[in-house]
Amino acid sequence: MVDFTLNGRPVSLDGLDDKPLLWVLREDLGTLGPKYGCGVAQCGACRVLIDGQSTPSCVTLAGSLQGAEIVTVEGLADPEGRLSYLQQAWLDEQVPQCGFCQPGFLIAATDLLSRNPSPTDDEIDEAITNICRCGTYPRIRRAIHRAAAARPVA
Amino acid sequence: MPLITRRGFLITGSALAGTALVAAIGGVGFLATVDVEGLHGGAVDGEDAKLNAFVMLRNDGHVVINVPRTEMGQGIHTGLAMLVAEELDIPFDERIEVVFPTEAHPSYSTWSNVLQVRPEEASGPVAWIGRRVLGQMGFIATGASGSTMGLWHPMRVAGAAARQMLVAAAAARLGVPASELTTAEGLVHHEPTGRRIAYAELAAAAALLPPPDAPTLKPRSAWGLIGRSQRRVDLPAKVRGEPVFGMDVVLPDMLHATIRHAPVFGAGVAAIRNEAALRAEPGVVDVAIIDGRHVAILAQSWWQAERAAWRLDVEWTPTEADGENSAALAARLEAALGSEAPHGHIDDGDVEAALAAPGARLVEADYGVPFVTHACMEPMNATAILNEDGSAEIWAPTQNRVTMQAGVGRGMGWADARPGEVTLHVTMNGGAFGRRSDQDVIAEAAYLAARHRGRAVKVMWSREEDIGRGLYRSQAAGRLRAALGTDGLPLAYDARVAAQSILNAMGSRNMPFTPGPDGDYLTVEGLDKLHYSIPNRRMRSQHVPTHVPIHFWRSNGFSFNTFFSESFIDECALAAGADPLEYRRRLLVDSPRHLAVLERVAEMAGWGRPLAPGRGRGIAIEECYRSIVAQVAEVSVAEDGELTVDRVFCAIDVGTVINPDAVVAQMEGGIIFGVTSALMSTITIQDGAVRQSNFHDYPMQRMANAPAIEVAIMQSDLPPGGAGEPGIVPVAAAIANAIHAATGRRLRTLPLATTETTGVRRVRTLLATQA
Ligand code: FES
Ligand code: FES
Numbered sequence: 001m002v003d004f005t006l007n008g009r010p011v012s013l014d015g016l017d018d019k020p021l022l023w024v025l026r027e028d029l030g031t032l033g034p035k036y037g038c039g040v041a042q043c044g045a046c047r048v049l050i051d052g053q054s055t056p057s058c059v060t061l062a063g064s065l066q067g068a069e070i071v072t073v074e075g076l077a078d079p080e081g082r083l084s085y086l087q088q089a090w091l092d093e094q095v096p097q098c099g100f101c102q103p104g105f106l107i108a109a110t111d112l113l114s115r116n117p118s119p120t121d122d123e124i125d126e127a128i129t130n131i132c133r134c135g136t137y138p139r140i141r142r143a144i145h146r147a148a149a150a151r152p153v154a
Numbered sequence: 155m156p157l158i159t160r161r162g163f164l165i166t167g168s169a170l171a172g173t174a175l176v177a178a179i180g181g182v183g184f185l186a187t188v189d190v191e192g193l194h195g196g197a198v199d200g201e202d203a204k205l206n207a208f209v210m211l212r213n214d215g216h217v218v219i220n221v222p223r224t225e226m227g228q229g230i231h232t233g234l235a236m237l238v239a240e241e242l243d244i245p246f247d248e249r250i251e252v253v254f255p256t257e258a259h260p261s262y263s264t265w266s267n268v269l270q271v272r273p274e275e276a277s278g279p280v281a282w283i284g285r286r287v288l289g290q291m292g293f294i295a296t297g298a299s300g301s302t303m304g305l306w307h308p309m310r311v312a313g314a315a316a317r318q319m320l321v322a323a324a325a326a327r328l329g330v331p332a333s334e335l336t337t338a339e340g341l342v343h344h345e346p347t348g349r350r351i352a353y354a355e356l357a358a359a360a361a362l363l364p365p366p367d368a369p370t371l372k373p374r375s376a377w378g379l380i381g382r383s384q385r386r387v388d389l390p391a392k393v394r395g396e397p398v399f400g401m402d403v404v405l406p407d408m409l410h411a412t413i414r415h416a417p418v419f420g421a422g423v424a425a426i427r428n429e430a431a432l433r434a435e436p437g438v439v440d441v442a443i444i445d446g447r448h449v450a451i452l453a454q455s456w457w458q459a460e461r462a463a464w465r466l467d468v469e470w471t472p473t474e475a476d477g478e479n480s481a482a483l484a485a486r487l488e489a490a491l492g493s494e495a496p497h498g499h500i501d502d503g504d505v506e507a508a509l510a511a512p513g514a515r516l517v518e519a520d521y522g523v524p525f526v527t528h529a530c531m532e533p534m535n536a537t538a539i540l541n542e543d544g545s546a547e548i549w550a551p552t553q554n555r556v557t558m559q560a561g562v563g564r565g566m567g568w569a570d571a572r573p574g575e576v577t578l579h580v581t582m583n584g585g586a587f588g589r590r591s592d593q594d595v596i597a598e599a600a601y602l603a604a605r606h607r608g609r610a611v612k613v614m615w616s617r618e619e620d621i622g623r624g625l626y627r628s629q630a631a632g633r634l635r636a637a638l639g640t641d642g643l644p645l646a647y648d649a650r651v652a653a654q655s656i657l658n659a660m661g662s663r664n665m666p667f668t669p670g671p672d673g674d675y676l677t678v679e680g681l682d683k684l685h686y687s688i689p690n691r692r693m694r695s696q697h698v699p700t701h702v703p704i705h706f707w708r709s710n711g712f713s714f715n716t717f718f719s720e721s722f723i724d725e726c727a728l729a730a731g732a733d734p735l736e737y738r739r740r741l742l743v744d745s746p747r748h749l750a751v752l753e754r755v756a757e758m759a760g761w762g763r764p765l766a767p768g769r770g771r772g773i774a775i776e777e778c779y780r781s782i783v784a785q786v787a788e789v790s791v792a793e794d795g796e797l798t799v800d801r802v803f804c805a806i807d808v809g810t811v812i813n814p815d816a817v818v819a820q821m822e823g824g825i826i827f828g829v830t831s832a833l834m835s836t837i838t839i840q841d842g843a844v845r846q847s848n849f850h851d852y853p854m855q856r857m858a859n860a861p862a863i864e865v866a867i868m869q870s871d872l873p874p875g876g877a878g879e880p881g882i883v884p885v886a887a888a889i890a891n892a893i894h895a896a897t898g899r900r901l902r903t904l905p906l907a908t909t910e911t912t913g914v915r916r917v918r919t920l921l922a923t924q925a
Pocket of ligand 1: 037057
């Protein structure tokens, strides 16, 4: 038995300890934002925030998540549905092409900006290791800079 | 209520013939440039008024635009909807809903792309056959950078016709002549009295009016949308993680399947050694052999199926290809280059005489590329159900409705099931790049659905199946020769390519007929039309079959032939002691459109400005998909051999541009796709099987090594060309030419680098050592 929160809602799982979180999310919890792209922590399409940290959910067993706070792309907007600064920047820069990889990039970039409100290009290169086969990298970079500039300093 | 009335498309032959006959007798105007057939709407379905096959107005002010082309990232749903919105005079905002129609209306057909004509320019028997035969077949495909070209005219006509019907309805309502009415922002306006009526109020009456015979299109000067970047209609959902890709289709009580294909292409299943044990695995419902060739494991969840598949123990049948390897396959290409290549494509002047002329300076070089694969971000998948009443339904990310339909028939046929009415749903595609025009995964899903009648089955391949047991761009080799005259320019140009025929391979898997290799324009494109003025020219090709299944791959023949030809022209320039830009200028004096693109990119890149040691610039240009694209790559080669592509400049003449920002995005994405294959991609064959399996050994460009990119779009009044593929086409040659400029070394084989893993999800590229 594992209890965690998913996008703010409490979840209890039974008998799924050795199932990767990605498949628990997609098959058992109907959360389809995180995608399967490789299954081996290479592509990042499955990334979710676990206690604020961007993590490939395809290699994270559900059994290890007792008490964790999990946020997927569906949880980035606020409860009223308003986009996060990052999602808004993503729209303003017209980032996605096919869009399949984008949930993972949005999660990775959310994590980056929470640790580093104003990353340099090198820091972006260091932190964002996902794959986008459509080649949206130039726009992702611009969107991260735009979001960093738009976010009010706390 | 569904957005559009769901009508299944009948697959049975007799029904098809019947429809075609009725349409052929009853249809009028099909020889005209406007396919008026697509304009007959005349339907009011509840609150929706269907004005024609492309436009439906809802009474809440929303406008549904049917875009019968697959959205796979290229932004086609936005660009084509803009055409309707332009002519219909509606604001381009969230009230526009773009739908891929389930119905296969003949006016949605891709006939004009197949026949390589623009619909507005086509006439006579060719156009008639295209419209009648391909139209009635539901031949709807997305590819060959052809969607904008094919629907540029029809969709504007659809918007203009709908607008005229709304105006006519308003004229009747107000009792004024239509000539006194104007339209803007979704309203009809009667200037003299100041009265305005919203389209939504007129829609039901307008839908019942006859469509105009020849709707008038706006002149270019009146365009408000075309040519101005609009935000893509699919992106708000995409930043929320909401779109439904094929992988996200969920149906009640659905079974999940994973597939294992034979490691050696062409092998079959001799025996499953541990079937009983697999069936006892948690959640496993069935273990099936598909068409004697593949093994499917079905379970309650995909994870359970896949985990069981890891333990699968299959004995595959031996094949003649069990001993094949990349070196042997490459040697076969080499041998083919030396033989008399049988298929002639160009024969202008006397190449032999010019090559043998005394004093001619000969330049000669061989080039090669390996097999590569698509690696779409969304692995291959399809979901199917065969209902108890014999009807079937399928959901898949696909580029091709016809192969989808054929795949359903084939797969269900393997289970001796003949579905009645089949409804096809095209989902969002997580990348496609030509890959999703094959029926393979669709037939697998259809077979398993027929085997489990009454239950939906979703088939999804693992990434390992996608990369290691999938479909590939052919390996290819080219041999180019030129004789330079006293001015250094080529007097003769002789090109040969040896590769596996793309159309032949694709056709034999998916079509009722197989085009012969001599007719395969896809394998020779990039060499069979020379935009440089050279008096004596010859081009030959040789089809070299292998056991590796070849398929469309973003930019097809251009992906290798332009690497060959644009590397070679650089070699000619250097042999002549000329600057590569200046040399191309001289060869393009008679092609002002090409020349303008070339000048533009050279200016953007600051061609001729000195660079630091170890850095170099290379240029390349190509005409493809009725567009002209030129690029300059700037590379650095470090002391230790590390190769980086720092910047790529790109100028494109794509004719009339509809959504400029989408064209820029396609260039950016195409360049990164092209840099990946130029530097990193190789599929190697060992013991008949592909060695690569996932992104650790089939690496991709990532953020850290993606080049900076600058794109310029040329101003043009010509009708639109294609934009989905041109971005890739010149980049490999531009990089190879830049490497030569930086190091003096000429690399003639892709990939141009080897990759070295430097950390988790980190690689660097080192200049390849080539003979
Ligand atoms: S699916 Fe998890 S990293 Fe690719
Ligand atoms: S947008 Fe298609 S893979 Fe990234």
